[in-house]
Amino acid sequence: MSSAQIEIQVIASLVAIACAIPGTFLVLRKMAMISDAISHSILPGIVIGFFITQDLNSPLLILLAAITGIITVVLVEYIQKTGLVKEDTAIGLVFPALFSIGVILIAKNANDVHLDVDAVLLGELAFAPFDRLIIYGVDVGPKSLWIIGCILLTTLGLLSAFFKELKVSTFDAGLAASLGFSPGVIHYGLMSVSSVTTVGAFDAVGAILVVALMIAPAATAYLLTTNLKRMLVYAMCFGVFSAIMGYWLAHILDASIAGSITTILGLIFFVVYLFAPSKGIIAVLFREKQQRTEVFLLTFLLHLKNHNEEGERHVNHLNEHINWQKVRSKTVLDLALKNNMITINNKIVSLTEKGNDFTAQAIDYIITNEDTQIEHMKDDFFLFRG
Amino acid sequence: MRIKEEIPVFAGIMDITEYIQLVFTDYTLRTITLGTAILGAVTGMLGSFAVLRKQSLLGDAISHAALPGIAIAFLITGAKDSNILLLGALVSGLIGTFWIRGIIKKTHLKSDTALGLILSLFFGFGMLLLTFIQKQPNANQAGLDKYLFGQAATLVESDVWMMTLVTGICFFVLLLFWKEFKILLFDADYTKTLGFNTKFIDVLITTFIVLAIVLGLQTVGVVLMSAMLLAPAAAARQWTNSLGRMVIIAALFGSLSGVFGTAVSASQNNLSTGPVIVIIAGIFVLVSFVFSPSRGLLFKQIRFIKNRRDLQLHKTLSFMYNIVKTHDDISHPHAIKILNNFQGYTKETLQKLVRKNYVHLEGNQWSLTKEGFNTAANLYNQQSKTDE
Numbered sequence: 001m002s003s004a005q006i007e008i009q010v011i012a013s014l015v016a017i018a019c020a021i022p023g024t025f026l027v028l029r030k031m032a033m034i035s036d037a038i039s040h041s042i043l044p045g046i047v048i049g050f051f052i053t054q055d056l057n058s059p060l061l062i063l064l065a066a067i068t069g070i071i072t073v074v075l076v077e078y079i080q081k082t083g084l085v086k087e088d089t090a091i092g093l094v095f096p097a098l099f100s101i102g103v104i105l106i107a108k109n110a111n112d113v114h115l116d117v118d119a120v121l122l123g124e125l126a127f128a129p130f131d132r133l134i135i136y137g138v139d140v141g142p143k144s145l146w147i148i149g150c151i152l153l154t155t156l157g158l159l160s161a162f163f164k165e166l167k168v169s170t171f172d173a174g175l176a177a178s179l180g181f182s183p184g185v186i187h188y189g190l191m192s193v194s195s196v197t198t199v200g201a202f203d204a205v206g207a208i209l210v211v212a213l214m215i216a217p218a219a220t221a222y223l224l225t226t227n228l229k230r231m232l233v234y235a236m237c238f239g240v241f242s243a244i245m246g247y248w249l250a251h252i253l254d255a256s257i258a259g260s261i262t263t264i265l266g267l268i269f270f271v272v273y274l275f276a277p278s279k280g281i282i283a284v285l286f287r288e289k290q291q292r293t294e295v296f297l298l299t300f301l302l303h304l305k306n307h308n309e310e311g312e313r314h315v316n317h318l319n320e321h322i323n324w325q326k327v328r329s330k331t332v333l334d335l336a337l338k339n340n341m342i343t344i345n346n347k348i349v350s351l352t353e354k355g356n357d358f359t360a361q362a363i364d365y366i367i368t369n370e371d372t373q374i375e376h377m378k379d380d381f382f383l384f385r386g
Numbered sequence: 387m388r389i390k391e392e393i394p395v396f397a398g399i400m401d402i403t404e405y406i407q408l409v410f411t412d413y414t415l416r417t418i419t420l421g422t423a424i425l426g427a428v429t430g431m432l433g434s435f436a437v438l439r440k441q442s443l444l445g446d447a448i449s450h451a452a453l454p455g456i457a458i459a460f461l462i463t464g465a466k467d468s469n470i471l472l473l474g475a476l477v478s479g480l481i482g483t484f485w486i487r488g489i490i491k492k493t494h495l496k497s498d499t500a501l502g503l504i505l506s507l508f509f510g511f512g513m514l515l516l517t518f519i520q521k522q523p524n525a526n527q528a529g530l531d532k533y534l535f536g537q538a539a540t541l542v543e544s545d546v547w548m549m550t551l552v553t554g555i556c557f558f559v560l561l562l563f564w565k566e567f568k569i570l571l572f573d574a575d576y577t578k579t580l581g582f583n584t585k586f587i588d589v590l591i592t593t594f595i596v597l598a599i600v601l602g603l604q605t606v607g608v609v610l611m612s613a614m615l616l617a618p619a620a621a622a623r624q625w626t627n628s629l630g631r632m633v634i635i636a637a638l639f640g641s642l643s644g645v646f647g648t649a650v651s652a653s654q655n656n657l658s659t660g661p662v663i664v665i666i667a668g669i670f671v672l673v674s675f676v677f678s679p680s681r682g683l684l685f686k687q688i689r690f691i692k693n694r695r696d697l698q699l700h701k702t703l704s705f706m707y708n709i710v711k712t713h714d715d716i717s718h719p720h721a722i723k724i725l726n727n728f729q730g731y732t733k734e735t736l737q738k739l740v741r742k743n744y745v746h747l748e749g750n751q752w753s754l755t756k757e758g759f760n761t762a763a764n765l766y767n768q769q770s771k772t773d774e
Contacts, residue, residue, distance in 0.1 A: 031498065033443050097664065104662065208450075212507060222495060258513065259513035266507035279493055281488070
């Protein structure tokens with residue numbers, strides 16, 4: 001590995017960590033699309049800043065772009081407050097308009113701006129190591145490394161200082177307000193950090209990857225844990241992992257680094273989405289199937305309890321009476337038999353004592369609908385899942 | 387034949403009649419104007435449903451999610467036939483849409499997270515493929531990136547025919563399923579109890595929204611397509627409360643944005659059509675927000691001020707009524723002075739009451755007329771009957 005390669009990976013990892021922190025809170029606060037809006041609408045800020053400073057890495061440019069980001073948030077909230085359209089429409093109206101202004105500004109001044117719209121969308125991580133920060137003639141490293149490093153340090157500092165406040169206001173805005181934390185300050189603080197991070201990460205990885213790095217690791221982590229601290233750590237790990245893997249994928253395919261980092265993020269999310277314990281799609285489908293069987297079993301037992309006449313309890317007529325298909329009837333019958341809920345004599349099904357007790361409890365629960373009654377039944381249910 | 391260059395610049399021809407003449411005579415300009423107008427109409431039509439279903443940002447997600455489809459279609463066929471590429475975009479857009487639904491339905495991730503996730507992941511994957519394609523030796527690959535921001539100049543007559551066809555189908559399906567769409571939109575549970583197949587209707591309308599978005603990718607581009615879907619509908623919403631009228635107005639706004647956008651970008655140097663159309667649509671929204679008679683901010687403010695004035699008038703009148711009540715003769719005159727303690731009173735409100743013939747003035751004295759007395763007595767009983 002050459003030093004440039006190491007530097008690229010370090011920058012990408014730092015960007016990933018810096019994005020994961022605000023991203024986690026955005027996902028939890030249901031404001032993930034705001035990050036998309038900000039990443040697009042800071043374009044005019046960047047262009048105007050570039051006209052003034054003629055330098056893509058100047059602090060003024062970052063400041064201007066961050067202000068544009070805040071303006072976006074304020075505009076969205078203002079439009080939403082008028083009640084003329086819903087929040088999502090407000091977001092969808094504001095950022096394309098601002099982005100269009102940015103694109104037009106670039107296009108009108110195409111001759112004297114070395115700012116390419118493609119680069120804005122994708123960034124050019126591969127060139128990041130060539131833009132060095134030189135202080136008193138000493139080369140201290142790539143500029144983007146310093147920029148994103150500063151942003152990351154600030155974010156980490158703010159996070160550790162206001163962790164409690166952020167946590168309370170994210171999960172219980174009412175409590176936070178009554179405890180005396182201003183929801184507005186926390187909200188706009190988070191928005192400012194998101195904007196600054198977006199801008200800082202922007203020229204390294206581009207508008208779209210910023211969104212991906214903010215949302216995808218946090219969403220993936222959210223499928224794995226419900227603990228905020230763990231979610232933050234997981235999100236950072238996923239971010240860094242995909243940053244490094246993405247770099248090597250891009251290296252092999254000779255394609256955009258930003259694109260391949262996003263692709264790795266997508267793959268990780270897809271795997272977690274499928275296989276996450278208890279929240280992954282397979283776990284959810286499995287649980288739904290189990291619950292369905294449980295309900296079937298209960299219906300079947302209730303049917304047995306309600307009918308003493310033998311005609312209703314004949315094995316062969318089961319599907320006619322409860323309107324089930326053959327296979328399903330057989331599964332339910334076997335399950336009930338295995339749990340000693342029923343006995344079959346001469347093809348006539350009858351409840352055992354255990355089955356009778358259980359059904360009585362179930363009816364009790366259905367009638368009163370009290371949660372306490374279901375608690376110990378859950379253990380019984382658990383037995384069925386053999 | 388494909389036209390590779392941007393829209394020819396007709397700078398200096400700011401004369402409107404001359405420009406209109408040119409629209410009819412110049413092939414490129416005519417094609418583009420027609421194309422953007424039709425596109426605006428179909429996106430406005432279907433966008434109304436997206437906005438009302440609170441799926442505004444779905445458009446953004448779908449348009450981004452369509453990018454890998456374009457790249458994969460190109461990788462498979464190796465040709466740049468816009469219809470095949472759009473087919474790829476349609477497939478990948480639909481996959482994105484249904485994955486978003488899967489995430490929202492089956493996991494505890496919220497809709498905004500699902501949208502942002504699919505949007506950025508698909509787009510990133512698409513960019514990976516695009517940059518990968520660009521490194522390929524296939525000379526055909528140039529110009530695929532026009533789908534990022536759109537290039538109306540590459541529209542040809544067959545594209546316009548394609549758009550017209552799709553718009554026609556959309557319109558036909560919309561008319562055919564109008565009742566179903568409408569009822570699903572406003573009361574989904576009721577629709578289900580009536581026995582409609584809600585899933586089918588839902589998939590149908592979503593598919594058509596995806597179709598409209600995909601259709602616009604070539605003209606407006608992946609990044610700005612969502613605005614084409616939203617802006618005309620959001621503007622139209624302000625002018626009416628009827629779905630039918632909203633769809634028509636949105637289609638009209640959409641096509642006007644297309645036509646004006648094309649005109650503006652044709653008359654200026656270096657202006658790509660997509661962003662200009664979006665800005666024009668944004669202006670429509672802004673104007674609608676401010677000037678719409680029933681919902682607009684301007685008239686809302688005017689109504690607000692008027693209500694406040696009415697309230698002051700009523701307060702003064704009821705204050706007078708309370709004084710007059712204590713006398714047997716309602717037209718017994720009182721000094722104007724005694725009104726001075728009262729907050730709502732101004733000379734102006736008094737004049738207004740006189741003009742309405744509620745109050746009779748004589749020198750420094752006032753008295754309620756019979757009409758004024760009755761109005762004041764019934765002020766809180768039958769609101770708004772005699773109010774202006």
